[in-house]
Amino acid sequence: MTARLWRAYSVLASCVLTLALLLALAFPVFADVAVPQLTGRVVDQTGTLSSGDIALLSQKLRDFETRKGSQIAVLIVPTTQPETIEQFSIRVAEAWKIGRKKIDDGAILVVAKNDRHLRIEVGYGLEGALTDVTSRRIIDEIITPKFRNGDFTGGISDGVERMIRVIDGEPLPVPSPTVNFGNLDDLAPLAIVTLFVSVGIGGAFRAMLGRLLGSLVTGGIIATLTWFILGSFGLALALGGLGFIIGFIADLFSAITPGTGRSRGGAWSSGSSGGGWSSGSSSSSDSGSFSGGGGSFGGGGASGSW
Structure with a gap:
């Protein structure tokens, strides 16, 4: 009697395990389709x-x-x-x-x-x-x-x-207005122009108008050039601000004689640059740049078939 019960129990356990395995294999078939990543429009x-x-x-x-x-x-x-x-x-x-x-x-x-x-x-x-x-x-x-x-x-x-x-x-x-950062080919020459105008041409304005006002004028020129070249309001503000900062800092460094801590009397000199400004990689294409703006939906619309 005990042997029969044990065999019946074994058969039942095998059936349960088999059914569980089948359900586990079938579950992915009935799972909801994953929402695709928003990679573009x-x-x-x-x-x-x-x-x-x-x-x-x-x-x-x-x-x-x-x-x-x-x-x-x-x-x-x-x-x-x-x-x-x-x-x-x-x-x-x-x-x-x-x-x-x-x-x-x-x-x-x-x-x-x-x-x-x-x-x-x-x-x-x-x-x-x-x-x-x-x-x-x-x-x-x-x-x-x-x-x-x-x-x-x-x-x-x-x-x-x-x-x-x-x-x-x-x-x-x-x-x-949207921020359009253009592409890397546009940004590379603009980076060079920003550095040149900030340190080179900007020096003349700072000599005439003072460090603060001269740097502001320099940043304004860079922003205007960027706006005309790329038509990007956001990038114009960014590069204009960068030009102001570069020019202002350049004067601070040039106003102190290296190794002495003493002022050079306001004379401006360019010196060599130990580093450059580089733009991050940016793309105007949809790939990696398009995203939803936060809109909400309530089920409005219509469906059809063909």
């Missing part, structure tokens, strides 16, 4: 769009954000299963936070290619213009007809264009 995990298509669409969205302030992003994934596209899209919206904070003027076009589903997710601030009905019409009349013909690039591009036109009709706050 267009994120394609399916290889549907070419690099040229992504570049053109990203530039269009970048120009729109610069002009209007609103942010639009495009996401293409193979599937959202086991979630519906509505559940997945709101998770993406909450993670990416497209649109400006407290204005909430963001929208995301999500395409689940293998599921043949898509959705336009709309931030709170655009729900008055990009309504559920309007979003559905864009999907049904603009996007899905081209998707059915296999023209995914055309459907996405035309759909985004219609979204931009609709949002353009919504009165929104004017976008704040």
Whole structure:
């Protein structure tokens, strides 16, 4: 009797362990799809769009954000299963936070290619213009007809264009000046010019106007040159401030005779520089630079299929 019970117990334990192993192996199949990292205005995990298509669409969205302030992003994934596209899209919206904070003027076009589903997710601030009905019409009349013909690039591009036109009709706050740090090729010569103007030409202004006022004038000249060359307000302020600091410190060092601690009587000399200013690597492309502005979403928008 004891042997039979022991065999029955062994069989039961084996069944339980086998069932647990099967469940463990099956669990990842039913896990939610991870929200992709926001690497740019267009994120394609399916290889549907070419690099040229992504570049053109990203530039269009970048120009729109610069002009209007609103942010639009495009996401293409193979599937959202086991979630519906509505559940997945709101998770993406909450993670990416497209649109400006407290204005909430963001929208995301999500395409689940293998599921043949898509959705336009709309931030709170655009729900008055990009309504559920309007979003559905864009999907049904603009996007899905081209998707059915296999023209995914055309459907996405035309759909985004219609979204931009609709949002353009919504009165929104004017976008704040953005900090554009250009690229490394622009910054390298500017670094040299900043150093030269601060120490060289700036010396004449400091001799005429004094250390403080002369350094301020020098920084203003550098800021103005930067503004005209790159058109970046943020970078103009940064390099202008750097020029002021370099010029002011250069005069402090040159005003003291090395090894004596005594003043040279205000004479300016350049001397050799033991180090240079170098810019950090920066890129104006979407990769690594684009991020959501903190916008909020409440589930507004529409879904469709093809």
